[in-house]
Amino acid sequence: FNSEVVARAVYACDSPVISAVGHETDVTITDFAADVRAATPTAAAKMAVPDVEELRIRLRQSRVRIIRALWSCLERKEERLEYLQRSLSAARMYSLTGDFRQRLDHLSDRLDFALAEELRDRRARLDAVCGRLAAVGPRATLQRGYALARSERGLVMAWDDVRPGEEIELILGRGGLRCRVLDCIEEKESGE
Incomplete structure (x- = not known):
């Protein structure tokens, strides 16, 4: 997050970017290139997704x-109407009452x-957030x-989470596969 390539990519991104790397005291170059900086990843998540309950409140x-x-306006109008009733003729009062x-x-x-309209607007904003x-x-x-790879010990995140011959499950967009590991290939460091 302190490389020029990453900072330029963040700056050039069309979508809004929230930088939230590490903890509050950490500062990276992407903090200056991003649209907003959050103190922590949790704070970034709260900024990106509005709280539905807060919107309802x-x-x-x-x-x-x-x-x-409206009630305040109605009370003022009622007071005005009472004043007019006391001060005007019956015919005029009926005319004014109809107007009111x-x-x-x-x-x-x-x-x-x-x-x-307000409810439609809030519902549309909520639908948009849910869609995103x-x-x-x-x-x-x-x-x-x-795909997600899962062994009987949980999610497979790295090559050394499984052993050759072990059965794993691949979860796909539609359905899944049960597979047997033939070989574990260690990830090579970039530059080697």
Whole structure:
């Protein structure tokens, strides 16, 4: 993460990049090339994927604020209506009352529309986040041609996790294979 090649690749990347290498005190060249730097990999994950429960809470809070604002507006209109009832003739009062009812209906319709629009927007954002999360998940990776190797001791991560003759299972994008290891090939260091 301190090589020029990696820093240039991070800088040139079209997708947003979060640099989160090591611990908070570690600083790498990619920290300066990335769009955002996170103190730890866990902090980077929290930045990249919004908390669904937090979105729901914010949506509920927005709804409560809208309802309170509407009630406050209605209370002011009711106070104004009471004032007008006391100070105007009956005929004029009926005319004004009709206007206020029509305005109240209009405000109620606008509130319903605003709530529905907000809910649609939040749902679309949540669907987009879920889609992005699914695109980088294990199943999507397997669908792109990768495989997971598993022995009876767990996932096979390196050549020395298995022995020749041992049976392993390969998990593919569709189905799997049971295989027998013929030989274990040690990874060569780059430059050898």
